[in-house]
Amino acid sequence: MTDTTTSAPGAASIPGRVTDAPVAARRKLPIKGSAVVMGLYLLFLMLPLYWLLNMSLKTNAEILGSLTLWPRDLTFANYETILTDPSWYSGYINSLIYVTMNVAITLTVALPAAYAFSRYHFMGDKHLFFWLLTNRMAPPAVFALPFFQLYSSVQLFDTHIAVALAHCLFNVPLAVWILEGFMRGVPKEIDETAYIDGYSFPRFFVKIFLPLIASGVGVAAFFAFMFSWVELLLSRTLTSVDAKPIAATMTRTQGASGIDWGVLAAAGVLTIVPGALVIWFVRNYIAKGFALGRV
Amino acid sequence: MNKTVNQKAWFLVLPVLVLVAFSAIIPLMTVVNYSVQDSFGNNEFFWAGLEWFEEMLESERMWAALWRQLAFSAIILAIEIPLGIFVALNMPKSGFWASFCLVLMSLPLLIPWNVVGTIWQIFGRVDIGLLGYTLDAIGIDYNYTQNFYAAWATVIVMDVWHWTSLVALLAYAGLQSIPDAYYQAAKIDQASRWAVFRYIELPKMAGVLMIAILLRFMDSFMIYTEPFVVTGGGPGNSTTFLSIDLVKMALGQFDLGPAAAFSIMYFLVILLISWVFYTVMTNMDKRDGA
Numbered sequence: 001m002t003d004t005t006t007s008a009p010g011a012a013s014i015p016g017r018v019t020d021a022p023v024a025a026r027r028k029l030p031i032k033g034s035a036v037v038m039g040l041y042l043l044f045l046m047l048p049l050y051w052l053l054n055m056s057l058k059t060n061a062e063i064l065g066s067l068t069l070w071p072r073d074l075t076f077a078n079y080e081t082i083l084t085d086p087s088w089y090s091g092y093i094n095s096l097i098y099v100t101m102n103v104a105i106t107l108t109v110a111l112p113a114a115y116a117f118s119r120y121h122f123m124g125d126k127h128l129f130f131w132l133l134t135n136r137m138a139p140p141a142v143f144a145l146p147f148f149q150l151y152s153s154v155q156l157f158d159t160h161i162a163v164a165l166a167h168c169l170f171n172v173p174l175a176v177w178i179l180e181g182f183m184r185g186v187p188k189e190i191d192e193t194a195y196i197d198g199y200s201f202p203r204f205f206v207k208i209f210l211p212l213i214a215s216g217v218g219v220a221a222f223f224a225f226m227f228s229w230v231e232l233l234l235s236r237t238l239t240s241v242d243a244k245p246i247a248a249t250m251t252r253t254q255g256a257s258g259i260d261w262g263v264l265a266a267a268g269v270l271t272i273v274p275g276a277l278v279i280w281f282v283r284n285y286i287a288k289g290f291a292l293g294r295v
Numbered sequence: 296m297n298k299t300v301n302q303k304a305w306f307l308v309l310p311v312l313v314l315v316a317f318s319a320i321i322p323l324m325t326v327v328n329y330s331v332q333d334s335f336g337n338n339e340f341f342w343a344g345l346e347w348f349e350e351m352l353e354s355e356r357m358w359a360a361l362w363r364q365l366a367f368s369a370i371i372l373a374i375e376i377p378l379g380i381f382v383a384l385n386m387p388k389s390g391f392w393a394s395f396c397l398v399l400m401s402l403p404l405l406i407p408w409n410v411v412g413t414i415w416q417i418f419g420r421v422d423i424g425l426l427g428y429t430l431d432a433i434g435i436d437y438n439y440t441q442n443f444y445a446a447w448a449t450v451i452v453m454d455v456w457h458w459t460s461l462v463a464l465l466a467y468a469g470l471q472s473i474p475d476a477y478y479q480a481a482k483i484d485q486a487s488r489w490a491v492f493r494y495i496e497l498p499k500m501a502g503v504l505m506i507a508i509l510l511r512f513m514d515s516f517m518i519y520t521e522p523f524v525v526t527g528g529g530p531g532n533s534t535t536f537l538s539i540d541l542v543k544m545a546l547g548q549f550d551l552g553p554a555a556a557f558s559i560m561y562f563l564v565i566l567l568i569s570w571v572f573y574t575v576m577t578n579m580d581k582r583d584g585a
Contacts, residue, residue, distance in 0.1 A: 034385035041382050042399050048418045048456065049402065051425050055417060067428050109310040116307035121300045128308065134569045135319050139517035141538035142558040145545040146322030169318045172311055230407040232520045233538075237546065247409045261423060268410045275405030283397040286404065287464040291506045294576050295468045 049272075056265035063261050078266035088267065091246035094160065098235070098243065099228045101164035106171045106224040107217065114179035115205070119188065132173035136292070140233045143169065148237050160243045163235045167228040174227065174292060175220040181293025182216025215285070222282050223289040226275060246271060323562075329555035347556035357557060359532065360540040367536060368515045371454045375511055376504070378455070379462025384492070386467055397467075400460040412524025415453040419525070439526060443533045446526045450534055453521055458511060465507040469500035502579045509572045513565070537561060 055063055056078050057071040082088040116122070117129060147166050148157070156162040190212070194204040210217065236248040250267050279286075288295045333343040351357050382400075387393040403411070419439050421427040430437040439449040473495065481491045519538035522528065528535035528543070535543070541561065545554035 034387075037382070037385040038387075038396060041385075042396070045399060045403055045456065045460070047425065048414045051418050052414050055423070063423050067423070067425070069425075105314070109314050112307035113311040116304035119298060119301075120304035121298045122302050122304040122308075125304075128312070130570070130573050132311070132315065133573055134566055135315055137513050137517075137565050137569045137572070138319070139519075139538055139541075139561060139565060141517065141519055141541045141545075142326065142562055143319075143322050144542060145551075145554065146325040147318075148546075149325060150322055165314075165318055168314055172315055176311060226405055230405070232407065232409045233542070247407050250409060250413065261417065264413060265417065268413050271407045271410050272402070272405070276402065279398050279401055279405060280394075283394055283401065286397065286401045287461075287468040287503075290404070290461055291465055291503070291510065292576070294506065294579060295465060295503055 052265050052268050056269045060262050078262040081263050082266055091249035094243050095245040098160040098163040099225055102167045102228045103221050103224045106175045110172055110175035114176045114183055117180045118183035136170045136173040144237045158240045158242050162238045166234045171224040175224055178220045178293035179216055182213045186212050219285040219289050326555045326558050329551045330559050347552040351553055351556045360537050364537045368512055370451055371515050374455050375459045375462050379459050380466050382463040383466035403457050408520035409524050411457050412521045416525050419449050441530055446534050450522045462507045465503045466500055469503035473499045505575045
């Protein structure tokens with residue numbers, strides 16, 4: 001590796017001087033440089049978000065009148081429209097209902113399965129684990145039409161449970177992978193000690209094991225929530241009126257002539273809120289969750 | 296961890312199996328069913344053999360969508376991976392600012408996909424959007440609903456905005472796992488910044504980067520909502536990617552046979568990539584366990 005450092009000045013090559021003043025001065029510069037890089041990147045990320053927030057607080061006259069960098073005529077009327085008009089806020093309620101159902105179903109079935117994968121070898125375990133992964137990767141577009149027909153034929157079309165079950169397609173595999181990643185970190189001796197102490201499996205699982213992987217359960221729940229919340233194609237295909245999610249409500253508004261930009265922006269801001277509220281608690285697990293528990 | 300052989304573990308997996316079978320196998324069988332049959336309406340179906348597959352393989356429309364899709368995935372990977380690594384290298388290592396950056400960077404990842412589309416639709420409009428207005432003001436002819444290049448640029452920048460943070464967060468997680476001793480050794484060796492990156496950081500990040508590349512490839516390969524909201528697949532067909540084309544065919548025109556054949560080929564490609572992904576993942580697990 002030393003052959004790449006021919007450009008280093010002679011004085012600095014004396015061992016022991018590496019932490020001396022010139023080096024320290026040189027090290028200060030990259031820190032500043034990295035702050036600039038991060039500043040620019042975060043600016044790039046925040047600018048479109050700021051614009052959405054900015055528009056949601058303007059009146060339509062101001063939006064269409066002239067370009068203003070901040071609301072001159074601050075108004076919360078757009079938010080009021082959404083929170084008082086049933087056709088808008090029912091979208092949020094519908095979304096929250098099926099997302100909650102989905103999280104409950106996902107965790108209930110994924111917890112025991114993840115335990116089995118993390119602790120035991122059994123016939124076909126590797127194939128099964130791989131097959132689960134392929135479902136996480138399956139394009140929703142492939143499933144849209146068959147789901148529509150399947151749920152129509154069992155009379156579940158336009159119900160919350162239909163969307164919740166459909167989202168299990170990718171959320172259950174995700175949860176199994178994430179939970180398995182957390183569970184393998186728990187030493188097996190704990191299980192064995194508990195059995196020797198006379199715990200039955202269900203009691204051990206709830207009383208001892210679950211508290212140990214509480215953060216894993218939290219992360220799995222968060223990601224199940226998130227992926228169900230952000231998905232549009234399946235939830236839109238499987239609903240028409242009674243269970244229509246907020247995402248679909250928004251796209252239909254865009255189709256109408258004369259778009260109400262302010263309300264649309266406000267609706268967008270409100271869909272970001274659930275993620276933004278809990279993001280602080282999962283900040284160290286975001287990468288892990290997106291990479292199926294494998295980082 | 297050494298696992299014990301226990302066939303009873305099947306009972307623990309059974310609920311998942313039943314549930315996913317219900318929502319994956321039954322629909323897939325429907326698709327297979329349609330792909331080999333023809334219908335003249337009235338729910339009457341006739342055996343069509345591999346006709347639809349042959350038709351789809353000869354269909355210019357599908358090949359065009361596939362090339363567009365591959366071009367899109369290649370471009371966003373070429374931008375997001377280097378940019379993500381670069382951002383990860385510049386992130387604060389610990390303390391409040393590290394958490395601050397993590398939270399702000401994660402924000403785009405948690406936004407519903409159609410809202411991502413809406414945000415950029417608004418942001419890019421020449422009359423009311425900051426980006427479109429600025430570009431227009433400095434004399435660039437920018438209109439993402441009319442102009443081919445503007446549409447592609449918007450869709451790509453939107454994806455970079457949406458997902459680069461994921462690459463950065465994964466790379467960051469890889470960097471965090473490098474012990475300080477490595478950097479100290481490099482310092483004693485007078486290693487240049489580039490040498491530290493090339494011989495210490497990059498090899499240590501290789502595993503997570505592989506996951507990042509595969510995840511981004513898969514997800515960009517199935518992208519639907521964001522471009523659909525912004526450009527609706529247009530102008531013309533210029534941003535009609537595979538999923539958009541498929542939904543148009545299946546739910547818009549109700550061409551069940553071709554759409555089903557299309558779906559199956561689409562799914563086989565995904566299956567192949569999943570297998571690569573799985574191999575990478577299990578190899579990483581093995582290495583960590585050793």
